[in-house]
Amino acid sequence: MRWIIWICGLLIVGLLAMQFRRPNYDLAPVNATATFDARVHPGSGIGNTLHQSCYSCHSAQGEIPWYGHVWPASELMQNDVRAGRARLDFSNWSNLSPEMSRIRLLDACRAMRESEMPLWYYRPMHPGSAPKPAEVDAFCAWAQSQPSGQEVAFLR
Amino acid sequence: MNIEKVFAVTRRRWIGAFTQYALVPEARAALQKAGGAVESTACSSSGWLKSAQKRAGILTAVLACTLTMLTGCRGVSEDEQASHEISPQQLFMFSPLTDPAPATGVAVLRVNLGRRLYYDRHLSENASISCNSCHDLANYGVDPGKAVSTGHNKLPGGRNSPTVYNAGLQFVQFWDGRAATLAAQASGPMMNPVEMGMSGPDAVLAYIHSNPAYMRQFKEAYPALKDPVVMDNVTDAIAAFEDGLLTPARWDKYLAGNVNALSNEEKKGLRVYLDAGCAACHAGKGLGGNSYQKLGVYRDWPDQQKDPGRFTLTSEARDRMYFKVPLLRNVDRTGPWFHDGHVQTIQEAVRLMGEYQTGRKLSDADVNLIVSFLHSLTGDIPQQYIQAPSDTASAPEAGDRHGRWHKIHHAMQSSAQEGE
Numbered sequence: 001m002r003w004i005i006w007i008c009g010l011l012i013v014g015l016l017a018m019q020f021r022r023p024n025y026d027l028a029p030v031n032a033t034a035t036f037d038a039r040v041h042p043g044s045g046i047g048n049t050l051h052q053s054c055y056s057c058h059s060a061q062g063e064i065p066w067y068g069h070v071w072p073a074s075e076l077m078q079n080d081v082r083a084g085r086a087r088l089d090f091s092n093w094s095n096l097s098p099e100m101s102r103i104r105l106l107d108a109c110r111a112m113r114e115s116e117m118p119l120w121y122y123r124p125m126h127p128g129s130a131p132k133p134a135e136v137d138a139f140c141a142w143a144q145s146q147p148s149g150q151e152v153a154f155l156r
Numbered sequence: 157m158n159i160e161k162v163f164a165v166t167r168r169r170w171i172g173a174f175t176q177y178a179l180v181p182e183a184r185a186a187l188q189k190a191g192g193a194v195e196s197t198a199c200s201s202s203g204w205l206k207s208a209q210k211r212a213g214i215l216t217a218v219l220a221c222t223l224t225m226l227t228g229c230r231g232v233s234e235d236e237q238a239s240h241e242i243s244p245q246q247l248f249m250f251s252p253l254t255d256p257a258p259a260t261g262v263a264v265l266r267v268n269l270g271r272r273l274y275y276d277r278h279l280s281e282n283a284s285i286s287c288n289s290c291h292d293l294a295n296y297g298v299d300p301g302k303a304v305s306t307g308h309n310k311l312p313g314g315r316n317s318p319t320v321y322n323a324g325l326q327f328v329q330f331w332d333g334r335a336a337t338l339a340a341q342a343s344g345p346m347m348n349p350v351e352m353g354m355s356g357p358d359a360v361l362a363y364i365h366s367n368p369a370y371m372r373q374f375k376e377a378y379p380a381l382k383d384p385v386v387m388d389n390v391t392d393a394i395a396a397f398e399d400g401l402l403t404p405a406r407w408d409k410y411l412a413g414n415v416n417a418l419s420n421e422e423k424k425g426l427r428v429y430l431d432a433g434c435a436a437c438h439a440g441k442g443l444g445g446n447s448y449q450k451l452g453v454y455r456d457w458p459d460q461q462k463d464p465g466r467f468t469l470t471s472e473a474r475d476r477m478y479f480k481v482p483l484l485r486n487v488d489r490t491g492p493w494f495h496d497g498h499v500q501t502i503q504e505a506v507r508l509m510g511e512y513q514t515g516r517k518l519s520d521a522d523v524n525l526i527v528s529f530l531h532s533l534t535g536d537i538p539q540q541y542i543q544a545p546s547d548t549a550s551a552p553e554a555g556d557r558h559g560r561w562h563k564i565h566h567a568m569q570s571s572a573q574e575g576e
Contacts, residue, residue, distance in 0.1 A: 110245070
């Protein structure tokens with residue numbers, strides 16, 4: 001019995017010690033002229049869908065919840081935000097050409113259509129984050145209408 | 157929410173993560189050997205199971221199959237099972253490059269003029285280097301084997317000379333995107349004291365004024381202008397020539413529907429390329445050249461103080477270590493790689509990209525498959541288009557040229573002053 005207490009004690013001490021490992025979400029100040037909203041002007045409907053479903057991980061404008069500062073959740077969230085912003089960052093849209101802008105939007109459409117995004121474990125913690133089918137359709141139609149690039153038949 | 161799709165995605169991630177980080181490399185090799193791509197593993201494929209059991213023991217195999225069963229075998233689609241075939245849905249972020257349409261009218265004259273300027277060593281301070289010296293068209297538009305090129309005074313440049321082939325596909329020019337167009341780019345090296353070192357536009361124009369053949373060409377190429385010999389037209393002509401430096405490859409035939417244009421090895425490489433996330437940045441017509449990205453997403457890129465990328469240009473914190481994503485067309489011929497040219501092999505370049513940009517330690521097998529795919533992006537050099545005009549192939553003695561220039565330049569200044 002004593003060894004169980006020792007193991008639990010060590011685990012708790014380890015867990016507390018890991019709290020000193022602070023996450024870095026790289027939330028540098030946002031240049032208002034470089035954001036997706038400023039560059040693309042998506043309109044309130046599309047904009048709201050994206051803010052609600054994507055911005056937590058795919059921008060520097062998301063709010064980090066309290067558990068995002070508690071290890072090990074912080075580690076998972078930090079990795080998700082880093083990976084998410086590397087692939088799609090609504091705060092730095094000026095880094096994209098029109099061609100890449102459209103590619104990123106179409107890829108977002110694909111990810112939502114295939115229920116790949118938002119991540120399955122993100123949804124229960126953020127009720128309402130999963131876009132409704134009609135919202136996905138509206139977003140995809142809008143993304144498809146963006147200038148430059150080839151026509152993408154399968155997304156219609 | 158489509159639960160089957162969620163399961164399929166989850167299964168892919170778990171098995172991908174498993175095979176990526178498995179402690180037993182032999183099992184991973186067995187999986188890849190059996191399936192080409194790890195996603196194609198299914199409960200029914202007993203061949204790889206036997207192989208994995210042989211090489212890594214039953215525990216590894218049972219774990220792999222358990223993961224597959226947990227997340228549903230039904231999620232494996234036809235195209236995923238055919239390991240070397242890529243579904244069109246996965247290729248929507250690419251578009252094929254076609255041969256450039258032949259120029260007509262004055263456009264031909266501008267291209268010819270630009271070609272001549274491109275090869276002309278007189279456009280450097282001591283008539284020693286031309287655009288072609290650092291962007292050798294016979295060597296896929298780079299300075300082969302050199303991390304950085306040396307300028308007119310033998311000083312090294314700041315960054316690796318990027319290829320000029322397909323540069324017109326890029327949304328901006330230079331590694332840090334400081335030129336918006338090819339024409340804006342063209343004047344940069346001419347005036348750069350480390351590169352061609354011309355003292356200014358006047359020096360360039362004075363040389364052109366000294367050359368009757370150039371004067372005739374400028375008048376023909378820009379007939380509407382009373383004085384066509386201006387710097388904007390010099391750079392416009394060079395850009396017109398560079399716009400035609402396109403190299404369609406087998407990849408483009410594949411995108412256009414010819415499934416046999418790529419070998420099975422290359423298709424497997426394409427699948428690894430897509431699964432590894434390379435296409436997040438290297439997509440579009442040029443497979444790059446259409447965004448800025450941070451170099452060092454998952455790990456800090458070494459030697460950041462030496463070259464912090466666009467930060468040098470903008471001084472904005474958000475631009476630190478951001479560079480224009482280079483094109484991947486002809487990438488197997490454009491080494492050494494990266495902005496500082498410190499990587500000598502393309503395998504190493506791919507491995508570093510996996511580690512720093514996608515957070516994956518790519519196996520040697522995956523690296524080689526990706527490199528196989530990259531070979532399919534290499535097109536033919538348009539030999540006829542790049543043929544240098546005979547009178548720009550060699551430069552005269554610098555002293556002769558300088559003497560003539562300075563006389564002409566002085567005469568131009570005098571006449572301008574008289575006019576005032």
